[in-house]
Amino acid sequence: MTSNLKIQLKPTRIIDLPILFQFQLDEESGYLAAFMPEDVTDEEAYLSKYTKLLSNSTVNHQTIWFENNIVGSVSKFIIHEDNEITYWIDKKYWGKGIATHALKLFLASEIERPIFGRVVFDNFRSQKVLEKCGFLKVGSDRGFANARQK
Numbered sequence: 001m002t003s004n005l006k007i008q009l010k011p012t013r014i015i016d017l018p019i020l021f022q023f024q025l026d027e028e029s030g031y032l033a034a035f036m037p038e039d040v041t042d043e044e045a046y047l048s049k050y051t052k053l054l055s056n057s058t059v060n061h062q063t064i065w066f067e068n069n070i071v072g073s074v075s076k077f078i079i080h081e082d083n084e085i086t087y088w089i090d091k092k093y094w095g096k097g098i099a100t101h102a103l104k105l106f107l108a109s110e111i112e113r114p115i116f117g118r119v120v121f122d123n124f125r126s127q128k129v130l131e132k133c134g135f136l137k138v139g140s141d142r143g144f145a146n147a148r149q150k
Contacts (some may be wrong), residue, residue, distance in 0.1 A: 005101045009062040009109075012073060014051055016063045019070045021046045023090045033088070034120040035143070053077070060110055064089070064102045071098060074106045076115065083115040087129075099129045107133060 012020070021043050023029065030036050037045065053059045053075075064072040064087075072089035085106070089099045107115070117135050119126045 005097060006067065007098060007101045007105060008065040009074065009102060009105050010065060012050075012054060012061040012063045012075075014054065016070060016073075017047050017050050018043070020050070020063070020073050020088070023072065023088055026091050029088070029091050032120065032123045032126065034123075035118075060106075062106060064098065066093065066096075066098055072102065074102050076106075076110050076112065083112045085110075085115055085117050094125070099126075100132045103129060103133045 024033070024036065024040060024046075030040055039045070050061075054061060056077075058078045060076040062074050063070055064074060070090075071093045072087060074085065074087040076083055076085050078084070085103070087099055087103055087106075089102075116138075117130045119130060121140070
């Protein structure tokens with residue numbers, strides 16, 4: 001892991017969405033994310049959902065670029081009147097510090113606070129990313145996760 005990563009965040013464009021869709025097809029990634037759509041293979045539904053989100057003024061959706069490649073995304077959205085963040089890194093780029101670096105860049109420009117991040121109880125890497133970015137555990141809850149079917 002290095003702090004000299006050449007990471008860029010760029011507003012997500014519709015043409016980025018097919019690449020981001022491919023990342024979420026990885027089974028291990030989906031399991032760790034846990035809260036996935038019922039049918040992760042439905043590209044039409046994915047593209048429709050995210051195309052609408054790109055025009056939603058309450059959503060800040062950024063594509064993460066590393067070495068001139070799209071490697072993930074980071075977003076702020078509102079759920080139950082709370083600002084929340086979510087991020088996704090292509091599995092090929094795990095362990096390089098990209099998630100932490102990208103989230104720090106994102107939080108420096110996304111000024112709405114408070115902002116929350118949710119992570120499944122056994123996704124220790126993502127918990128570590130949130131901690132490195134200043135998040136504190138403030139609670140826990142339970143919910144059904146399609147990717148785990150429980």
